[in-house]
Amino acid sequence: EAQVTQNPRYLITVTGKKLTVTCSQNMNHEYMSWYRQDPGLGLRQIYYSMNVEVTDKGDVPEGYKVSRKEKRNFPLILESPSPNQTSLYFCASTSGTGGEDSYGYTFGSGTRLTVV
């Protein structure tokens, strides 16, 4: 089954303790992206990656890092989490170009992060 898998689904952590949220897709998509969802603000893009070793900032990158060493994986790293990073996080992927079916994004199930 074509899917984007995020782990963990839920995470409670303390301020300053480094954490990584993993994201993996099995569709050979070039483009991957991280969003955070906050009430009343919709989904805002944190970082995206056009392909292996190619990443760039989205609208709200402060406090986050990403890496893209393999095509299928795109982890989100919070080196020193703070309470304002408490949010619902989504990973998504798309093939990026060509073909009607390629323009839609496939989303993971989300990771609910609480930083205390």
Add this chain to the structure above:
Amino acid sequence: AQSVTQLDSQVPVFEEAPVELRCNYSSSVSVYLFWYVQYPNQGLQLLLKYLSGSTLVKGINGFEAEFNKSQTSFHLRKPSVHISDTAEYFCAVRRGGYSTLTFGKGTMLLVSP
């Protein structure tokens, strides 16, 4: 830069009534338009998309949307809603040739008996 405006943060409606959720976008180039639905405590599911061709797009669960280039709108409609349609709905736009998907702030559809 592109932006998406969803004019209503909440839309309350009675079961079996029609509903329209409004979406306007700003972009100077051709765009691809999407509606996603998020049921409580779930991820995002694609409802429908406009890429090209007919401006009336039909999606899943009886929803449809109409692309209006002159008004830069992509409103979502359903002629008769069910309780199970209670969810948050997001409009999103993607520029031609670019892969970033920009979302609106969402509209919560509340269907009551």
